[in-house]
Amino acid sequence: MPQSIFGESEYERRIDKTKERMREAELDALVVSDPANMNYLSGYDGWSFYVPQAVVLTPDREEPVWVGRGMDANGARATTWLEEESIRAYSDDHVHSPHDLHPMDYVAGVLEELDADGGRVGLEMDAYYFTAKSYTRLQENLPEATFEDATLLVNWVRVKKSDRELDYMREAARISENAMQAGMDAIEEGVPESEAARAIYDALIRGTDDYGGDYPSIVPLMPSGDHTGTPHLTWTDREFEDGDPVIIELSGCRHRYHSPLARTTFVGDPPAEMKDRAEIVVEGLNAALDAAEPGVTCERVEKAWRDVISKYDIEKEERIGYSMGLGYPPDWGEHTASLRPGDETVLEENMTFHAIPGLWFDDFGIELSETFRVTSNGAETLAEFPRKLFST
Amino acid sequence: MPQSIFGESEYERRIDKTKERMREAELDALVVSDPANMNYLSGYDGWSFYVPQAVVLTPDREEPVWVGRGMDANGARATTWLEEESIRAYSDDHVHSPHDLHPMDYVAGVLEELDADGGRVGLEMDAYYFTAKSYTRLQENLPEATFEDATLLVNWVRVKKSDRELDYMREAARISENAMQAGMDAIEEGVPESEAARAIYDALIRGTDDYGGDYPSIVPLMPSGDHTGTPHLTWTDREFEDGDPVIIELSGCRHRYHSPLARTTFVGDPPAEMKDRAEIVVEGLNAALDAAEPGVTCERVEKAWRDVISKYDIEKEERIGYSMGLGYPPDWGEHTASLRPGDETVLEENMTFHAIPGLWFDDFGIELSETFRVTSNGAETLAEFPRKLFST
Incomplete structure (x- = not known):
């Protein structure tokens, strides 16, 4: 689907440039929450940013991982260029939960799985929809991680247009x-x-x-x-x-x-x-x-x-x-x-x-x-x- | 202006109920960032939530204080029921600043002025537009304050409609x-x-x-x-x-x-x-x-x-x-x-x-x-x- 909007080589270029900036900042992972940045890197396009979601990049993994709400995984399949194994979804009891579950608990699990839980993790600290609570939940879940402010990292990749x-x-x-x-x-x-x-x-x-x-x-x-x-x-x-x-x-x-x-x-x-x-x-x-x-x-x-x-x-x-x-x-x-x-x-x-x-x-x-x-x-x-x- | 949408007594009732919950939570101040909650308490209505803004309540002050961007202060004058002295605006170099200024630095100043900088300050930790950075800037500016999660405090006041x-x-x-x-x-x-x-x-x-x-x-x-x-x-x-x-x-x-x-x-x-x-x-x-x-x-x-x-x-x-x-x-x-x-x-x-x-x-x-x-x-x-x- 997104290949009809941008060819796959355009996404590759964007990912490469983002990873270059990640290397400069010595990041072991980057959690992208800004919906525009998520779209830029993965093609994801849906009105689902009213719940926490992310695209996670690590230096070694070719594709980023999309993380969102269960009911939006099909939207990710329809709009991103990602393989099925790069699409992860949290269950609905994470949404405005009465059980003290938070979507970022699930994102923390993805970071663990990607072996980034003990490393330097870049966060878009001042991006829309990356709330204070999203941050403290990542901190609580990943006590060994070091969090770095990577607010405009992807935005600066975006400034020059193709x-x-x-x-x-x-x-x-x-x-x-x-x-x-x-x-x-x-x-x-x-x-x-x-x-x-x-x-x-x-x-x-x-x-x-x-x-x-x-x-x-x-x-x-x-x-x-x-x-x-x-x-x-x-x-x-x-x-x-x-x-x-x-x-x-x-x-x-x-x-x-x-x-x-x-x-x-x-x-x-x-x-x-x-x-x-x-x-x-x-x-x-x-x-x-x-x-x-x-x-x-x-x-x-x-x-x-x-x-x-x-x-x-x-x-x-x-x-x-x-x-x-x-x-x-x-x-x-x-x-x-x-x-x-x-x-x-x-x-x-x-x-x-x-x-x-x-x-x-x-x-x-x-x-x-x-x-x-x-x-x-x-x-x-x-x-x-x-x-x-x-x-x- | 907002009095034509809701009478002043309706806003008084909303403020009273919010202050009651603040008392229960023993808060010395409440920083309201969710645009719907800001509207609910002050009447403020504008598409300016793409920059940080807030309505700040303290137990003693009758009116809340609206805090926003300089160019939006007139919008606050036009849509809220607040007196001029309750409308505070930060200068434009706080917006996507190249000088490491952040709107929450200004909000911290307002909290100091309201004598809440050493007290228990309620924050809407998981509200849209209250970013992780907004939180850490308040922490840095107000080292003596204790921050409490007051995410749904106003939302729960809103559940029963007039x-x-x-x-x-x-x-x-x-x-x-x-x-x-x-x-x-x-x-x-x-x-x-x-x-x-x-x-x-x-x-x-x-x-x-x-x-x-x-x-x-x-x-x-x-x-x-x-x-x-x-x-x-x-x-x-x-x-x-x-x-x-x-x-x-x-x-x-x-x-x-x-x-x-x-x-x-x-x-x-x-x-x-x-x-x-x-x-x-x-x-x-x-x-x-x-x-x-x-x-x-x-x-x-x-x-x-x-x-x-x-x-x-x-x-x-x-x-x-x-x-x-x-x-x-x-x-x-x-x-x-x-x-x-x-x-x-x-x-x-x-x-x-x-x-x-x-x-x-x-x-x-x-x-x-x-x-x-x-x-x-x-x-x-x-x-x-x-x-x-x-x-x-």
Whole structure:
């Protein structure tokens, strides 16, 4: 099944690179809990991350071992490239157990079986769904093991995309364009926010004539009116009113790969001040995109934006972008490189970022974003959508 | 804002009950990280749980303290009932920081300020988004504190629903009915799974004539064909074929309250064996619903189901239901009571469960579910949808 999404050689490459980093960190095992990292290494794709699960790598074993809930083992058989002997499942009494059983007790048993219980075990200490309890249960079960923080080990392998990954991100970009257009078409005075969300979802899942869309890792965000200063509120039944600024942030998704896109619109005729500020955001975003090329640091890209806004006496604390691609709820970001001061990550060809600068004032906020790939000598934006302030 | 969803007295009651449990556990502070628990106590509602955040309670302070990312403080102002002095935000360099800063360093500072740094601090050790790293950072910052596992403390307060909560769950049930009907109408031979997902999402967000729908905590699950034995796979572009069994599990959502519903359909004319097995599932589900009433244990409800299937020489390991209501991705379950052997939780009026028994065989799986409320003398199912095997 996953071989139709990625060839087996792509998984081999990913495993090899991960094992190389494991060697550098002198790890005898790596427990991968982040669902995006699990997918990256094994192909596993299911909405089962609400229970603890893992992909376990050891230096000697060619294939990783998938560990999950009994009822999800068939999902692993259907979506991973792994042999049957690499799929292990815990019984259902480990789930929200009244008997003080925990799925990580079972994972500990797998680590013992792999002879890693006395060694250095890497854990994704700050990954989604790897809870504090998961950690203490591993500690209790494996008193001889030494646990090392390997939070972003796989994420750093993910930063440079393969051609096939870029294909899926471009396909996601086509969906993002359609969904953004659908949102722009839906928003007008008197229309409830939920109607616009519905139009956007319809386009996100319809996809294109050639393929449908997957669920995005983040729902379409649509702060409007007084709430454009609250970037992470979701839609309500409130009706758009004349004079509302509306920010739309969304992403198409294809085989779990994203290409996020944000634009700002205005219900009615935008005030001159807002038009001016939107032009500053566009100028700053363009400057950042112009600055991006191999050999340049992330903080240098951010500085190009900062130089523009400081010309207009504006300061902004937040980072303006981050590395992204493959993802599961709650995020499509990779949590590795960020476009911000202090981040000295050097851009390389085929890294992909979501550059999302924004400015928030008392009465309105403006966000405009592009997902871009670092090319051999610059940056390629994946979506094509007019880079301007919209209005209804 | 949240006062329009719940009156302030409802939040007071929730806080009082939580503090009562804190007293029983002799806690000097409680750090609530589960987004559903944060919403329950403060009203906070935003898609910001991809960064660490918390609601902190101490016995003496009337209001809890919300702690989150700087850009989300306005979201807290907009959605919580808290005064300005109860809203604290960390700077953006704590987010995926290149400087070894972590949001929990800031939370530790809040605990110090609340004089809880030398006391017994309750943590939701196994809550989504409370990572191992969040825990070790609190340990490092607060060497004098004693940390106690308070994972389900607030969840157990949530099990009995108020009238207002039940209103929202009933509203969610109306949406679930519409979405299930939309799914049933969309599924036929030659239609891609993504088309059915699109029809379901459309109904989930459209809601009813009186209100729109919120995003559900779990995307519509739609295992079909060979995959009905893989309950957590999501839709693809595969086209439904004659002879496919299809399971739909979905939930409407209203103000974050859910009322999940599952049904099974068949593309074409279902084989006699599948019809027979579906009747067993219906009989078992009905028996479980008939058994539910105040004073009865969760395991007794499951036994009613088990007694039915064992008449037909069928055994099933998995639990058949769980307490639920308020939720955020990745789950709408409360992780407290489950309908399964060994769970001796006694049903009380206004507890709400999703009873989702299923049977999986080599060629097909069948699931049929109902969300129900425990009444004064029985069980009230929230949705009305024919309890049978469907076919196209």
